[in-house]
Amino acid sequence: MxxxxxxxxxxxxxxxxxxxxxxxxxxxxxxxxxxxxxxxxxxxxxxxxxxxxxxxxxxxxxxxxxxxxxxxxLFDKPKQVHQQSKEEIMKARLLAYNEAWKKQHRKG
Structure with missing residues (x-):
């Protein structure tokens, strides 16, 4: 044993x-x-x-x-501020992509 x-x-x-x-x-x-x-x-x-x-x-x-x-x-409820910051980052990325796409296609 x-x-x-x-x-x-x-x-x-x-x-x-x-x-x-x-x-x-x-x-x-x-x-x-x-x-x-x-x-x-x-x-x-x-x-x-x-x-x-x-x-x-x-x-x-x-x-x-x-x-x-x-x-x-065991797990804490996530804060809403964190979720909003993710949404703001995604929105900023989409706007930057949109602007870059517009610039690229205007020259063409």
Whole structure:
């Protein structure tokens, strides 16, 4: 069992029985936490797929949940200022492209 818990044979003989027991218990808890995390990810993924499919066949589709709504506390809601700045950058790029296109085609 100790080898499955990443305890080398040399470490095993250096530890006391209580320390080996603690390491094995910690390993078991860590494995359970990882399994719970994977189950939670699978469940959340399934729920998002179910909601998406329901929206395809619904007469009144709902707005899909955003990542900060699904994982509350893990992700912060983005600020509107950031979104506006992206739109302003895109608008400036389009205007610059439009002006360059006009100049190129007027000379022709």
């Amino acid at each position: 100790a080898l499955k818990c990443d305890i080398t044979p040399f470490e095993f003989w250096d530890y006391t029985v209580a320390e080996v027991t603690d390491l094995i218990n910690a390993y078991t808890e860590r494995q359970q936490q990882e399994m719970k995390f994977e189950a939670l990810c699978s469940y959340n993924n399934a729920m998002l797929v179910i909601n998406g499919v329901n929206n395809l066949f619904s007469k009144k589709p709902k707005q899909p949940l955003q990542i900060w709504e699904v994982f509350d506390g």
